[in-house]
Amino acid sequence: MAREAGRRSPAAAARSRAGFAFVSPAMLVMLLLVAYPLAYGMYISLFRTNLLNRWDFVGLTFFVQSLSDPGFLRSLFITALYAILVVSGHLLVGVTLAVVLASAIRLQVLFRAILILPWLFPEVVVALIFRWIFDPIFGLLNHVLETIGLISTQVAWLDDPTWAFVAVVGAAVWKGYPLVMLLALAGLQSIPRDRYEAAALDGAGRFAQFRYVSLPGLAPILGVAVILEFVWWFKHFTIVWLMTKGGPVDATNVVSIDIYRTAFQSFDFGRASAMAVIVLFICIAFAIAYRWLVPDEQA
């Protein structure tokens, strides 16, 4: 700071000091509450430890073991598939509904209010509602399917590996699409109208207008949303944990649940920390993609 100040005018140096003063409380809190625990977590990953009296240094052993453990690799694969399906679902549903809501639709305010609702439910509540709907004996889904004659016996949806996975994806899509819908709606409304008029003059139909005007206009917003969403759902825990506990037979064992179990049920804290660091690196790969997509934020 002092070296820099020497090169600048006194006024600029004063402004630099003022800026630092405004930011320093938050910076201090983040160093203490975010950076320090993060570094400490990396430190723990180098030890075989119960966090109490046993701290055996093992170096990178847990990283090597985790990356060659078929169970962990499988849970990474399940998590990636989960995140990809959930985010694709959000995009498909969110953008479609945004296009519909942005058109000259009647009762637009009412439809929008209803379609935003899932966003307002806590994740715990969403998980419980869907578990209740999928209940084999008293669940609404089996009742409806039996009434219309699609099934003849009660199906235990959450006890079947494939259906359980479909169910946790479905619940997450239901919960999360409104955010993408709102972003896409705002994006559509910010696209200048004359572009549509120009496209119409060139003979572009409705679909062509969407393809060549709306979609390019939405691309920057959706690009950012996809990456942030992917990271959020990649580390998601609550809905899956409360609906299936990662089962049946690990079919929905996303990596957050795997780490939670390793740490707080097997008390293998070092290994769990190593797994978490691996997940962090995967997420950082997306952080880099994020910065690459929004370079002007860093200017």
Next chain:
Amino acid sequence: MSKPSSAIGGAHPLFYPLLLVACAIVMVPVLWMLSTSLKNETELFRDPLLLWPEKPTLAAFRSVFQDYPFGAYIRNSLVVVICATAISLAFSTLAGYGLSRFRFGGRGAFLAFLLLSQMFPSVMLIIPYFKILKSAGLLDSRLGLIVTYVSFTIPFCTWMMYGYFRSIPTELDEAAAIDGCGAVRTFFTVILPLALPGMVATSVYAFITGWNEYLFALILTNSEEQKTLPVGIGQLIGQYRIEWNELMAASIYSTIPLMIFFLFLQRYLISSLTAGAVKN
């Protein structure tokens, strides 16, 4: 056709059926939750299923307070989330202003770290926090939860306030400076009043995030007196016989604050959420 000038294209005839299906998919689970919460125990497990209770009752809404320490869960959630939100808001407002108005050493690194902090898996921080709070004797305490909640609300609050301050023209700062205001006085008397809508939106986001948070509270508390609402509701499902009417009543209680916030503040919330994304 309320706003024909802003509409993009006419309403295709297929749009209405599509909207109705989408609304049904949204409303069926919501109405099923409501219907379940209004049932008594015999109606709950009636075969064939009762779609709407014959004798709707608010019994489940009362009994959650008698059968479980539900009052304590609500109190804990409110105390933890309000304290964490207030702390985050204060720090992030100052930081957001500093970031938007001044160049200083470490600014770029700080912005990068803010973004990066969105990438941390929460399970990554929870193991060290478990150890740190245990050593500090703060495990199973509201203070411990407040500290961790600040840790994950402060980065995105700072990011939101930074975005909001950037939307306030710097000419105002300059005019204040010409009038002889220092940086601190400019901030408190000129800019802060203008930033109020942004502060409201930011604190509502922090509140919602904390109110919904499950994993940290699950691991860092274990006595009934310290548990938060999501953890209290979540554990009802582990019981031998699940009282779904009480569970759904509890779920409705925990959703109400978010509905109220949204109802009154939706204009602020949506515009602040999308401002950063659209303007850039």
